Amino acid sequence: MPRFVIQRAVEAGLDRAQLLRECRLPEWSLTGDDVRLPSEKYLRIWEVAEHRLADPDIAVHVTEGYAVGELGLYDLLYATAPTLGAGLAVCGPYMGAISTNFRFDPGPETEREIGFHVDLIHGEGRGRDLAMQFALTAVVARARQSTREPVAVARVTFRQSAPRTHGGLADAFGTTAIDFGAPRDTVVLRKADLTLPLGTADSRRAALLQKIAATMPAPAPRATTWSDRLTTVLTAALDRGPVTLDTVAHELAISPRSLQRRLAENGTTWRTELDRVRRLRFETASAATPLTRSAQAELLGYRDDRSARRATRRWDR
Template structure:
């Protein structure tokens, strides 16, 4: 389920533009998923994208934040979407064929439509963001982005037949006039749209490749099927803890650094989730110890892998966790390993 989420590519684009525009880095890194943008199959909460837009919109003059993001959106910055728009019989065809895959870049909740207006082609967009200044920046970005892609795909300096915005005109709308190449911009309209004249919308795209277009649509469909939401914070923490456990004895400072948090903030967030650093480390070590015991590894080897100083330290900790020794646990696992699925290991209550 990827409803209520956005692509890592779009979040990365807005985040990087915000940082380059002087938005405070700590404000950005505190947002869920704002530092987890390397996997294109990961989906970031729409709330994170909305907050990034808000930070950017209020850091720049009205009427410029959206344009700043569009200027940063080089072709390929959102590859799963950008190249779909450049492949079709013509611009209108490319937009219509791409429409079903719009969720590869943003949320289904964001309203996006392509209309045929007697041969002309109109793009309509409506964001779910309520804040007027922020939503204005989003709409200005979206329409400027599609104009940029249209110019790149057709290799023509297209001037839109009409641009409409639902928000009021900014104090200085000169940047918008220059970006769109026209003063045919209507503010306080019913919808946010950009209209491409028929002679621009239906000129053959010089670099279009029908076979490539089909492959790109297949890729977009596969990306939608395999995408997954960002793990919740507790799961995100445990992934970081497991990564440190792979290296030996996990420390609060090291796990906090992976999460881009201070150690104090990490302890506070753990407390908010009803747990402690000690309890989480004990649980992770206990579950991993049981998995390693099932593999028939020597206890001293397991102790080293879990970051204990020696096997005696592991035996003491294991008795505290379970009430018995590692040897007894191994014998129990040996008797039951044919009947217990790996996912069931470690489900019993851990005493800390």
């Protein structure tokens, strides 16, 4: 997925070297099929691409250039299914073939409609907004390409706040029934369209691909507890720099005093939780590539290298 978005951004006019530099991505990390990047890097690519291209509709434009098959095994599992419904059914169990930070699950249904939830497990901010715009528009683009039919979208919901305008999204989905500030990111389709046959159906190939996909990481569980939510908010806050209790409380829509009380009720403290998330970020990032002291400080939300060095030494004891 990072390689796919980078390629689209470069095709739109962004200098590849500049993009990788701003995202702190070494070239080698994008060359091997066995390399997986931290999810925060994927979200950062979206942010930098939007900023450098001055394109708030970048997610829609990336979707417009997307062809089923470009996302590798995940696309192929979908495309070899017999019908649209069967193709969507494999998207959830085999999400690990494309990312361990997303989930795709069937949602609420009525006699005529059915929703599909796309959840980002960890990550907030503008990068998340753009990644989710792409995720939902790609669901629809994939359906229309594979069936060669104008699959209708009944409505769409986004967790993110409403942008100033969203005409690009309305064009991509083919509907103005788009709600923002919703509990989950969801696209609702007509049940009748799920019976549409896929032009690339191949039962033998599908069976082989599913055996391969079974060896991939399983999709991550969806964050459902308050502790999960706190981890998500802390991670996103660290992406933006030094973190304070006040800023995290604001993100959680509670007062700083209430946050401290909630932490105490869960048998923990602000310092403990912040240190836990920092350590998790450090261990994940350093396992992928060696980090300089300045890179460690930035990753961990410290203002100076010495603080980062003291923290990593403490964790090594």
